[in-house]
Amino acid sequence: MKLNLKVNSENKIFDIDVRDTLLDVMRANGYTSVKHGCETGECGACTVIVNGAAVNSCIYPAVKCEDADIITCEGLETNGKLSILQEKFIEMGAIQCGYCTPGMLLSAHALLMKNPNPKLKDVKDALSGNFCRCTGYKKPVDAVMAAAEQMKGAK
């Protein structure tokens, strides 16, 4: 069956099986920033933003995304330039192996879209569904706070 949707502001039509999860469909169509982790909604490696809300794509039926507006990590940069959030992750060493990073970035991006002035507890809550097995959580949380600060200045 056909699935019509928007990914990173581009209109797309994907050929899918009714049984596919959103994770299957994203990876099969080249959005490999969407990582395959636990498959049970626990780790957040597969996080994507669907209509403004971060969800676990591994437990999200792809058919639910008809006409949806999706953001993946590929969509965070503009014309080859990384977003402030991505820059801060690099600058502050919030990445080691990087497997959790696309999910972390999208959870943080979804937060900042809704709340450009987050408190520390809001950032911790937003990232609480993203497991990291190497960097830990302090640096990613600090990077999101720093990005929010700089984005305010940039406006």
Place this chain on the structure above:
Amino acid sequence: MQYIRDLKKYHWPKGPQDAVRLMMQEPCAEIIAGGTELLVSGLKGKEVNNLIDITRAGLSYIKKDKKTIKIGATTTISELQHAPVFKDFADGIISAAAAKFVSVQIRNAATIGGNLGAAMPSSDLAPVLMALDAKIFVCGKENKEFAINGFYISKRKTVMAPCEIITEIELPLACGDDKTGYAFQKIGRTEMDIALVNGAAAITINAGGEVKNARLSLGSVAPNTIRCLEIENNLLGKKLTRELIAAACDNIAKAIDPKTDVRASAKYRGTIAKVIATRLIEEAYIKAGGKI
């Protein structure tokens, strides 16, 4: 991963009656809302050829009138968490329970109807809805209405008949001059994990500080979320003290039936259940204006 090997067709009913009609007409059909339970552990061993998605069936809303708050079954946990009406209503226990509900990603998809329909003993909403004396509205061949106390009948089973769906949850608004205080508690291994023990309480007192009405519910300590009626009765008509609360909870072992699993032993759950019950009563009593 193809989440359901036998799935053939995915349906989008326009309303609850339409969903019920599809359930009756399609073989091996299941209701899906957020899918967070269904895709992870809800379909073990079941053959499912048809999924009926009710998230576009007009059941996502929170409405307040003079006497009640009505919550549509497909309202998400995030929507409950952030709804302005739940910031103050019942000392904020609905948004408090929603905020403790795993992660943002799950809260954005998971629904209140799915939470009650899945009938898990660890549900974070069921204890709260029991303390609030919620009603559950169900649509099937006919429309039915159930009190949440009694909605669960055994492990992962509710009073609902096949081909019935939850459409709405109704909460009564407090009336009269008596003051009611509310509390929610959850103990988990981590912030993200499901509850080892959770619970909620609502305690109403009169001007003299005597308990006029009490509701205490506990989760994860029995096959389903339970009301602790004997403890509630022990509190009635009394001005509470720490000693009195401890004595009222003394026989809690009779009310619960905890099990050992990967997360905790039955013994641990039993011990913690008493601690949680005590804390809940104390907190709700103080919030009602009682002095301890």
